[in-house]
Amino acid sequence: MSDAILTVENLKKYFPTRRGTVKAVDGVSFFTMPEETLGLVGESGSGKTTVAHCIAGIYAPTDGKIVFKGTCISQDFRKRPKELKHEIRIVFQDPGSSLNPKKTIGQILAVPLKVHQITSKRERLSRIIRLLEMVELSEDYVFKYPQALSGGEKQMVAIARALATNPSYIILDEPTSALDVSVQAKIINLLMRLQQEMSLTYLFITHDLSLMRNVANRVAIMYLGKICEIAPTVEFFQRPCHPYTKMLLSAIPVVSEEEKLLKPEKIIPRGEIPSPVNVPLGCSFHLRCPEAREFCSYLDPEVVQLNAGHTVRCHLFTSKS
Amino acid sequence: MTNRYKAITAGWKARLKALSRAWYRFSRNPLHVVGLVVLLLISLAAGLAPYITPYPEHAGPYTNFREAGLPPSKAHWFGTDRVGRDVFTRVIFGYRFSLLLGIVVLALSTPPGVILGLIAGYYSGTWIETVIMRVTDIFLAVPPLVLALAVAAMLTPNLFNAMLAISISWWPWYSRLIYGMTLSLREQYFVRELELTGASKPHILLREILPNCLGPLLTKLTLDMGFAILMGATLSFVGLGAQPPTPCLGTMVAEGAKRLPSEWWSTIFPALAIVVVILAFNLVGDGLRDVFAEEEV
Amino acid sequence: MEKKTESLVHVQGLSVGFRVFEGLLKVLQELSLQIRPGERVGLVGETRCGKTTTMKSILRVLPQPPAVLFGGEVLYRGKDVLKMSRRAIYQLRRSSIAAIFQDPLQALNPVFTVGTQLTDIVRDWAAGTGKKMSRKEIFQRCVEALAQTGMPDPERIMTCYPIQLSGGMRQRVCIAAALVRPIELLLADEPTTNLDVTIQDQILRKLDELVEERGMSILLITHSLGVVMDRTERVYIMYAGSIVEEGQTKEIFANPLHPYTKGLLKSAPRLTGEGISQGIPGRVPSYLDPPSGCRFHPRCEFSMPICQKERPPLLTMEESHQVACFLYQG
Numbered sequence: 001m002s003d004a005i006l007t008v009e010n011l012k013k014y015f016p017t018r019r020g021t022v023k024a025v026d027g028v029s030f031f032t033m034p035e036e037t038l039g040l041v042g043e044s045g046s047g048k049t050t051v052a053h054c055i056a057g058i059y060a061p062t063d064g065k066i067v068f069k070g071t072c073i074s075q076d077f078r079k080r081p082k083e084l085k086h087e088i089r090i091v092f093q094d095p096g097s098s099l100n101p102k103k104t105i106g107q108i109l110a111v112p113l114k115v116h117q118i119t120s121k122r123e124r125l126s127r128i129i130r131l132l133e134m135v136e137l138s139e140d141y142v143f144k145y146p147q148a149l150s151g152g153e154k155q156m157v158a159i160a161r162a163l164a165t166n167p168s169y170i171i172l173d174e175p176t177s178a179l180d181v182s183v184q185a186k187i188i189n190l191l192m193r194l195q196q197e198m199s200l201t202y203l204f205i206t207h208d209l210s211l212m213r214n215v216a217n218r219v220a221i222m223y224l225g226k227i228c229e230i231a232p233t234v235e236f237f238q239r240p241c242h243p244y245t246k247m248l249l250s251a252i253p254v255v256s257e258e259e260k261l262l263k264p265e266k267i268i269p270r271g272e273i274p275s276p277v278n279v280p281l282g283c284s285f286h287l288r289c290p291e292a293r294e295f296c297s298y299l300d301p302e303v304v305q306l307n308a309g310h311t312v313r314c315h316l317f318t319s320k321s
Numbered sequence: 322m323t324n325r326y327k328a329i330t331a332g333w334k335a336r337l338k339a340l341s342r343a344w345y346r347f348s349r350n351p352l353h354v355v356g357l358v359v360l361l362l363i364s365l366a367a368g369l370a371p372y373i374t375p376y377p378e379h380a381g382p383y384t385n386f387r388e389a390g391l392p393p394s395k396a397h398w399f400g401t402d403r404v405g406r407d408v409f410t411r412v413i414f415g416y417r418f419s420l421l422l423g424i425v426v427l428a429l430s431t432p433p434g435v436i437l438g439l440i441a442g443y444y445s446g447t448w449i450e451t452v453i454m455r456v457t458d459i460f461l462a463v464p465p466l467v468l469a470l471a472v473a474a475m476l477t478p479n480l481f482n483a484m485l486a487i488s489i490s491w492w493p494w495y496s497r498l499i500y501g502m503t504l505s506l507r508e509q510y511f512v513r514e515l516e517l518t519g520a521s522k523p524h525i526l527l528r529e530i531l532p533n534c535l536g537p538l539l540t541k542l543t544l545d546m547g548f549a550i551l552m553g554a555t556l557s558f559v560g561l562g563a564q565p566p567t568p569c570l571g572t573m574v575a576e577g578a579k580r581l582p583s584e585w586w587s588t589i590f591p592a593l594a595i596v597v598v599i600l601a602f603n604l605v606g607d608g609l610r611d612v613f614a615e616e617e618v
Numbered sequence: 619m620e621k622k623t624e625s626l627v628h629v630q631g632l633s634v635g636f637r638v639f640e641g642l643l644k645v646l647q648e649l650s651l652q653i654r655p656g657e658r659v660g661l662v663g664e665t666r667c668g669k670t671t672t673m674k675s676i677l678r679v680l681p682q683p684p685a686v687l688f689g690g691e692v693l694y695r696g697k698d699v700l701k702m703s704r705r706a707i708y709q710l711r712r713s714s715i716a717a718i719f720q721d722p723l724q725a726l727n728p729v730f731t732v733g734t735q736l737t738d739i740v741r742d743w744a745a746g747t748g749k750k751m752s753r754k755e756i757f758q759r760c761v762e763a764l765a766q767t768g769m770p771d772p773e774r775i776m777t778c779y780p781i782q783l784s785g786g787m788r789q790r791v792c793i794a795a796a797l798v799r800p801i802e803l804l805l806a807d808e809p810t811t812n813l814d815v816t817i818q819d820q821i822l823r824k825l826d827e828l829v830e831e832r833g834m835s836i837l838l839i840t841h842s843l844g845v846v847m848d849r850t851e852r853v854y855i856m857y858a859g860s861i862v863e864e865g866q867t868k869e870i871f872a873n874p875l876h877p878y879t880k881g882l883l884k885s886a887p888r889l890t891g892e893g894i895s896q897g898i899p900g901r902v903p904s905y906l907d908p909p910s911g912c913r914f915h916p917r918c919e920f921s922m923p924i925c926q927k928e929r930p931p932l933l934t935m936e937e938s939h940q941v942a943c944f945l946y947q948g
Binding site: 151184208210253272273 | 871
């Protein structure tokens with residue numbers, strides 16, 4: 001896709017450990033269009049966080065390419081140019097440890113401003129107050145310490161910090177997983193509004209599929225380092241193809257009867273998620289798949305394009321079956 | 322404009338509250354307050370020594386064999402030593418040197434130890450860490466007293482060289498402490514975020530990670546004052562520290578020890594003085610630990 | 619199983635606070651709830667609403683100080699837990715009530731194997747009942763309990779350390795620790811919040827089966843509305859230390875009455891994709907200086923003058939659906 005803002009091609013990230021190589025990400029490819037929200041969903045061990053960290057620059061990929069606005073950025077933060085560091089920003093999952101407890105909110109927000117010399121020293125405080133306004137926090141938060149803030153407020157500060165450098169791409173790694181549902185609603189609305197106002201592109205990672213349904217334009221689901229399925233949101237939820245997608249969707253706890261009807265038929269999840277050190281041969285999902293065929297245990301499926309924007313990695317959909 | 326004013330006053334209010342909470346935690350155990358008061362008194366006395374001691378000239382080269390070896394009396398609260406000097410005066414002056422020694426040793430050994438610890442912890446996994454920590458290990462492997470004695474014996478025995486000797490054996494403990502804390506802090510999300518933003522390494526180490534280490538660091542500093550003083554006294558006891566006639570608590574204990582038990586006052590009082598000051602530092606250090614302890618509701 | 623109507627647990631008018639540096643936190647306000655034998659009851663509330671404090675009060679594991687008991691009683695089969703002798707409460711904790719928590723890694727001792735920890739529990743329980751059990755019997759009992767939680771290869775798990783197991787398996791170990799005794803009540807504090815959705819489903823399903831087989835009761839404490847919907851018959855909605863609404867789960871979700879419950883349900887993202895509401899304006903109140911009268915009134919769009927002055931009592935609407943709100947008073 002030439003007009004995509006971010007393209008990931010065959011990304012691989014392996015971590016050598018004493019027990020063996022952890023194949024956290026094993027051949028992931030996708031693209032994101034400007035100003036869209038791409039959702040990345042998966043359970044533990046799926047590699048979704050590692051993908052996000054590679055894009056952010058915390059890790060350098062073992063293999064594969066990441067292209068941002070036409071430039072290849074497959075390096076970690078140490079080698080990235082400074083201009084890139086203010087374009088791609090990340091909001092982390094745990095509000096507790098994402099703010100330095102010994103610093104005031106003002107000091108925390110001042111750092112990106114100072115590093116990228118966005119304002120002069122005099123204007124810095126005004127800019128900080130304006131950033132706080134953007135996330136609906138009043139100016140008396142400037143000299144507060146993170147302990148005085150609730151979880152939701154801490155995340156709002158983290159979002160303000162991400163916005164401080166006028167970025168174009170923000171990675172949101174489970175931004176609301178640690179928060180109550182009413183606070184989550186507030187933050188999601190804030191994120192949506194900011195996306196509109198500042199023309200932001202989001203990579204939204206969560207394990208909460210109900211949330212994903214309301215937030216993402218397109219959804220990609222990962223299992224043990226590979227993407228199983230990518231589709232536009234409505235399509236993903238109404239016509240899921242991959243057995244894992246169906247299994248996950250059928251397991252979501254829902255609140256109303258009408259939602260129950262929307263879920264695919266109940267598939268009782270079997271087994272435990274294997275560790276990424278011991279990825280099963282063939283299709284990594286075959287041990288838990290209710291529709292596994294014989295060749296699934298030794299043949300790795302390829303990505304198949306079903307229709308516009310909907311791709312699946314499953315033998316059920318390749319021409320062989 | 323009013324925005325900024327509101328924000329700044331809120332900041333000061335928060336700082337005041339934090340201080341009063343710290344005092345509340347510190348003073349929950351009254352012994353801590355006792356330790357603090359004792360320390361303040363000793364420091365005050367040591368600072369004002371020439372003005373408040375009855376015989377300030379006894380701190381220097383003074384002899385008066387007619388008044389030597391006198392037991393404690395109204396004229397001499399702690400008695401006199403074998404050359405006729407007032408023990409009480411010399412103890413107060415001795416505190417001066419002891420406190421000075423403690424401060425200098427910590428001022429010399431803490432900054433390098435802390436900085437090396439920060440660097441080693443941050444660059445964990447690289448050769449930098451290995452080099453720094455192995456050097457630290459080497460210094461730690463030698464018993465501190467032995468190392469200090471060895472260094473002091475190589476140099477001319479005086480107070481300054483004693484301080485140098487102790488400092489050399491002291492810094493690795495700080496290195497280790499800060500190294501351990503940096504290792505775990507490095508994994509926190511806020512550090513990652515700073516790296517991704519592009520903050521400089523000195524900023525990350527000194528202005529973001531170090532403030533989080535202050536709790537155990539301050540506690541250790543306080544407790545170490547006591548130990549440094551003790552080590553200084555030990556060095557003087559074996560003759561490698563301050564030389565006579567400089568009043569040093571350790572030297573006084575050593576000299577007076579030869580005259581036990583008949584002239585007990587020339588040993589016991591300096592020894593008690595050492596005990597009191599170390600105990601006071603320990604109590605304050607204990608209190609500081611309570612202040613910085615994470616509390617759960 | 620025939621359900622008896624008398625309750626297993628009856629919390630009445632429980633008021634609990636905490637003494638901290640800043641003053642006195644008045645948390646629970648005359649809280650009342652009931653759990654009947656064989657019932658699955660949900661306790662829903664957001665963080666810091668007092669649900670964990672309630673659970674700890676039932677088990678009497680709140681350290682006093684800093685906790686302060688202002689009043690109320692917690693009756694287990696008619697006897698007040700808060701006034702029992704130490705021996706009696708130990709006996710209760712050994713054989714009748716068990717708890718599982720959100721983070722199994724914290725609940726399990728990392729330096730002992732699963733087997734050691736489970737056998738310790740069994741031995742303790744056996745000692746309490748005066749039974750003598752051989753080592754083999756104890757081991758067998760533990761293995762059975764593990765198997766009952768759906769754990770594959772339970773005998774091998776007995777030799778593992780908690781850190782070698784996945785999150786879901788650790789939680790299963792915690793459940794087994796509860797099951798090795800003939801408990802009547804399981805208190806589950808956010809048992810699956812940290813787990814993946816598919817594992818969560820498996821574990822909750824298992825808990826359902828156990829309720830059926832053993833006639834056990836469960837108090838499921840969570841902030842996840844979806845979990846409560848599927849897995850409980852009755853639910854209590856809690857806000858800032860008191861119950862604001864209670865009733866049959868299906869009824870409450872279909873027809874929420876209290877403005878807080880309504881706000882909560884509206885905030886939950888729906889699979890129908892209709893977008894997410896604005897959430898509930900305002901912040902959870904501080905317990906140091908809580909709002910007067912109804913604690914929800916500063917955030918409530920229907921707030922009336924009386925809401926600031928008095929606390930609304932729980933009013934029965936119909937069919938055991940109760941709500942504490944002046945909107946519904948005559």
